[in-house]
Amino acid sequence: MHAAPTSAPRGVGVGDPTDSVPVIDLHGVAKIYATGALSVRALDGVTLRIDEGEYVAIMGPSGSGKSTLMHIIGCLDVLSEGAYHLAGEDVSELDEVDLAQIRNRRIGFVFQQFHLLPSLTAWKNVELPMIYAGLSKGARRAKAIEALRRVGLDDRVDHKPGELSGGQQQRVAVARALVGDPALILADEPTGNLDSTATEDALGLFDELHDQGRTIVLITHELEVAERARRIVRVRDGRITSDSAHPDVGRDLVPVGARPGAHQAGAGT
Amino acid sequence: MLGILIGIAAVILTAGLGLGSQQQVGAQISALGSNLLIVSPGSTTSTAGIRGGFGSASTLTTADAAALASKVAAPDIGAVAGVKTTSLSLTNGSTNWTTSVVGTSESWLTVRSRTLAGGRFITAADNADQAPVAVIGSSTATQLYGSTDAVGQTFTANGIEFTVVGVLATAGSDSTTNLDDQAIVPISTEANRLVGGTSKNSVSTIYIQAASAGQLSAADQEATSLLLQLHNISASSSADFTISSQEALLSTATSVSKTLTVLLTGIAALSLLVGGIGVMNIMLVSVSERTREIGLRKALGAPPGAIRRQFLVEATILGLAGGLLGAALGIAGAKVLPHFISTVLVVSPLAVGGSIAIAVAIGVIFGVYPAARAARLAPIDALRSE
Numbered sequence: 001m002h003a004a005p006t007s008a009p010r011g012v013g014v015g016d017p018t019d020s021v022p023v024i025d026l027h028g029v030a031k032i033y034a035t036g037a038l039s040v041r042a043l044d045g046v047t048l049r050i051d052e053g054e055y056v057a058i059m060g061p062s063g064s065g066k067s068t069l070m071h072i073i074g075c076l077d078v079l080s081e082g083a084y085h086l087a088g089e090d091v092s093e094l095d096e097v098d099l100a101q102i103r104n105r106r107i108g109f110v111f112q113q114f115h116l117l118p119s120l121t122a123w124k125n126v127e128l129p130m131i132y133a134g135l136s137k138g139a140r141r142a143k144a145i146e147a148l149r150r151v152g153l154d155d156r157v158d159h160k161p162g163e164l165s166g167g168q169q170q171r172v173a174v175a176r177a178l179v180g181d182p183a184l185i186l187a188d189e190p191t192g193n194l195d196s197t198a199t200e201d202a203l204g205l206f207d208e209l210h211d212q213g214r215t216i217v218l219i220t221h222e223l224e225v226a227e228r229a230r231r232i233v234r235v236r237d238g239r240i241t242s243d244s245a246h247p248d249v250g251r252d253l254v255p256v257g258a259r260p261g262a263h264q265a266g267a268g269t
Numbered sequence: 270m271l272g273i274l275i276g277i278a279a280v281i282l283t284a285g286l287g288l289g290s291q292q293q294v295g296a297q298i299s300a301l302g303s304n305l306l307i308v309s310p311g312s313t314t315s316t317a318g319i320r321g322g323f324g325s326a327s328t329l330t331t332a333d334a335a336a337l338a339s340k341v342a343a344p345d346i347g348a349v350a351g352v353k354t355t356s357l358s359l360t361n362g363s364t365n366w367t368t369s370v371v372g373t374s375e376s377w378l379t380v381r382s383r384t385l386a387g388g389r390f391i392t393a394a395d396n397a398d399q400a401p402v403a404v405i406g407s408s409t410a411t412q413l414y415g416s417t418d419a420v421g422q423t424f425t426a427n428g429i430e431f432t433v434v435g436v437l438a439t440a441g442s443d444s445t446t447n448l449d450d451q452a453i454v455p456i457s458t459e460a461n462r463l464v465g466g467t468s469k470n471s472v473s474t475i476y477i478q479a480a481s482a483g484q485l486s487a488a489d490q491e492a493t494s495l496l497l498q499l500h501n502i503s504a505s506s507s508a509d510f511t512i513s514s515q516e517a518l519l520s521t522a523t524s525v526s527k528t529l530t531v532l533l534t535g536i537a538a539l540s541l542l543v544g545g546i547g548v549m550n551i552m553l554v555s556v557s558e559r560t561r562e563i564g565l566r567k568a569l570g571a572p573p574g575a576i577r578r579q580f581l582v583e584a585t586i587l588g589l590a591g592g593l594l595g596a597a598l599g600i601a602g603a604k605v606l607p608h609f610i611s612t613v614l615v616v617s618p619l620a621v622g623g624s625i626a627i628a629v630a631i632g633v634i635f636g637v638y639p640a641a642r643a644a645r646l647a648p649i650d651a652l653r654s655e
Contacts, residue, residue: 076568076649097572104570115565115652129569176569 272544277595372459564651588632
């Protein structure tokens with residue numbers, strides 16, 4: 001069920017306990033924002049490993065560094081210290097152009113504000129990442145419509161975002177994240193702008209994707225959203241304070257204690 | 270974009286005005302006759318005073334004209350036409366019309382670059398016979414005979430009955446006279462039968478046509494020395510005639526139109542600059558309005574080059590649109606403007622194509638900065654903006 005990583009394993013993180021290449025392998029990562037004499041360590045020595053097929057929620061209050069962590073994981077920002085391997089590829093030293101390519105090929109983003117272009121129809125929004133991947137127009141349309149079918153919006157391909165409900169817009173955004181077949185789906189507060197019905201709808205969609213073997217990292221501050229994940233990582237003051245499997249999680253997960261960076265077991269707070 | 274629009278329209282109108290005035294000058298010159306020298310009697314310098322009209326002071330004669338026509342004395346002179354002009358009333362039955370009666374020789378037609386609409390021109394034989402024949406302009410023909418064919422009709426002037434033998438083709442008017450309103454008669458007829466008196470052998474102007482355009486200055490020198498010799502004048506500074514050429518006229522006309530063109534080009538360049546800055550402004554506003562779009566595109570994997578290209582293409586399209594609209598406005602203006610001011614506007618495809626190219630170039634040049642700014646935006650900051 002799990003798709004094999006698209007690139008050959010190389011430079012995998014230290015202490016790799018399994019044969020498979022982890023999707024995310026952060027080792028001693030720090031992010032330092034320097035403004036004049038003052039420097040803030042937004043991330044301070046984060047080590048985190050997420051394997052293929054995992055469904056992980058990263059939780060933390062605002063200012064905890066979870067957004068910075070999300071930017072680092074999403075290759076939207078460069079790290080100051082440490083090493084980051086994404087699906088076996090060392091991305092710590094890449095420049096802007098290469099990072100853009102990594103984001104394009106490896107990561108599917110789902111944002112809180114959906115970030116759909118209002119002037120484009122649903123399928124045109126979904127096709128965007130494939131334009132930068134250099135696919136032909138025919139292939140882009142076919143794949144976009146297939147992705148929309150997978151999120152249950154095959155009857156809305158020619159609708160513009162303004163003609164869709166919030167839940168449907170987020171489904172379009174999920175289809176856009178899926179379309180390039182990325183190693184990782186990174187969702188930043190995906191339910192923050194949705195009502196409870198649409199939230200349930202979106203979380204159901206993530207459950208489905210998880211069942212299909214997708215690797216999902218979900219950033220949230222809502223516990224009931226985080227509880228849908230199989231593993232919860234809590235962040236505070238730039239450090240991981242807890243990393244635990246959800247109580248209801250089945251036996252298919254690697255034991256939490258085997259993970260580097262799991263400083264404390266058990267639910268925090 | 271409005272600036273580009275106005276700028277391009279101004280460029281097309283400017284080029285049109287420049288070309289138009291050039292064509293107008295060219296048309297006037299061909300109306301006067303090509304390779305033409307004009308010998309006028311009178312003062313040597315403008316401050317020496319102008320001598321009286323047809324009196325003892327008339328210094329040019331039919332003999333001068335005959336001498337200038339000599340191929341031996343003046344090999345660079347192609348044709349010569351002495352002209353004696355007087356104003357007379359022509360009568361046809363109950364109709365009369367006052368016009369200038371021009372006495373000249375058969376070479377007048379070539380020297381003045383005129384053609385006939387019908388009939389024949391006066392001949393050497395007419396001059397020898399002092400024949401009462403006339404060739405009249407088209408306006409004169411209409412005034413005297415209405416719509417009937419003038420050839421073969423008669424009119425009376427100073428009691429002498431003239432037969433119309435030909436009608437001149439229409440030539441319009443030069444700066445001072447209506448070229449279509451005159452009656453051409455043999456100069457001998459005019460001198461002896463219409464004017465008479467002591468000044469009968471004087472001419473008001475001698476038109477000289479050089480054998481070719483390259484021989485114009487040689488013809489000028491030959492005519493000057495020949496006339497000085499004939500008039501027994503040793504110093505050219507005290508010559509009792511003036512020779513002017515089309516060149517002098519032409520250079521005045523072109524320098525005026527050049528000044529005008531430079532001025533208008535300056536205005537056009539300024540408005541193009543303003544237009545370019547306008548495009549830059551639009552693009553900068555577009556960049557800040559679409560910061561989130563840029564952030565999203567970057568997050569989805571657009572490299573900086575792709576973002577830069579997108580905004581450059583948009584700026585180019587803006588420039589192209591401004592250029593096309595400006596060209597349309599300019600062409601429309603060139604059609605409308607001549608109805609309000611008496612000037613000729615010629616829209617050249619080169620000016621239209623060139624100015625559209627300029628507009629596109631402005632779009633690109635002033636699009637570079639906003640495009641670079643868009644490409645530099647950090648995706649996270651861009652995504653966060655509202």
